[in-house]
Amino acid sequence: MTLFDVYPLNNITITKALGSNVWDENDVQYLDMYGGHAVISIGHTHPHWVKRIEEQLEKIAFYSNSIIIPIQSQLADKLGKVSGKEDYHLFLCNSGAEANENALKLASFHNGKKKVVAFSKAFHGRTSLAVAATDNPSIVAPVNETENIIFLPFNDEAALTACFEKHGKEISSVIIEGIQGVGGIVLANTSFLQLIRTLCDKHNAVYIADSVQCGYGRSGQFFSHDYAGVNADIYSMAKGMGNGFPIGGILIAPQFKAKYGMLGTTFGGNHLACAAALAVLEVIEQENLIQHAKELGDYIIEQLKAIEELKNVRGRGLMIGFDVPEELKDLKKTLLTEFKVFTGEAKPNVIRLLPSLSLTKEHADEFLTALKGAIELLKARK
């Protein structure tokens, strides 16, 4: 049997990782400015995370959600404290798409309505409704197509207001990333998020904050949507939540009433995943990683802005993007092959930085030096 070939691969095998570094099978060291796609929040193989998982593994790894699993409540408590959303409820699942799928479904159960407002260049995952709300027709199979999604231009307040005036009675929810990731690091305007809050309140619709990529402290606030100073009704989370251990979840505002059978999962909230997620929050707290992400992010953004070849440097905390001009289109590849630095990308010409929140200033400087070196190398080759 061979693997189903759905990913274009870099010809690299990673065999070891620590903090913001990874090593290949020949012991070549790489700097990870991509965080394994925004997943590594507290650093690869953080000792506290390893220890908590090991200790849990020796006791029990899994039992179904038909029994009491105290570590789920410990996780909910800690998440409430660290996120500041202490009166919310937690439902646990396994991935970002699943979190959004449950969020959209819960919204519809709650208000009995069917339409979902989503935005241009949004990415919400690959399950049926999440992918339908994703602005990329090439990944939507015919069976996923639905007339229940209304796409609007991102950050367009007039279009959003007009849409609610026309379809307010049918709109169940509005789903939005606080900072679009796959869409190329595009920040939702504060006033736009505030308008979503107001319109959802007025029309009995649910505001869903997709925090799968931009959440969990990455932006310098626990949720990047928090910059707007208004609460969402549901926050979806995944990537940074387990530092690589698969876990996702939604935070649900108090007005939602749970009913048996409404949502469910076999693996979600298993003992081992909860141990990993608790370890992540403990480290975020102990190492003050949210504040660190903000400060180091500000520094990196400032340094990037001083590099004249790079355009439109933007982002918050350690979620940063910039446009690469056509003559430097091989920058990402050069950084990887010649300077041993992993970065992310967004089509057609954006480099995305999504490093661990524990990235050090030395690592940041190492990256900036490599970046300047790669730019010079590409210019010299022209």
Ligand SMILES: Cc1ncc(COP(=O)(O)O)c(C=O)c1O
């Ligand atoms: C904003 C956002 N939402 C949802 C998802 C889907 O998450 P997953 O791949 O864990 O299903 C992603 C993944 O990249 C994402 O960036």
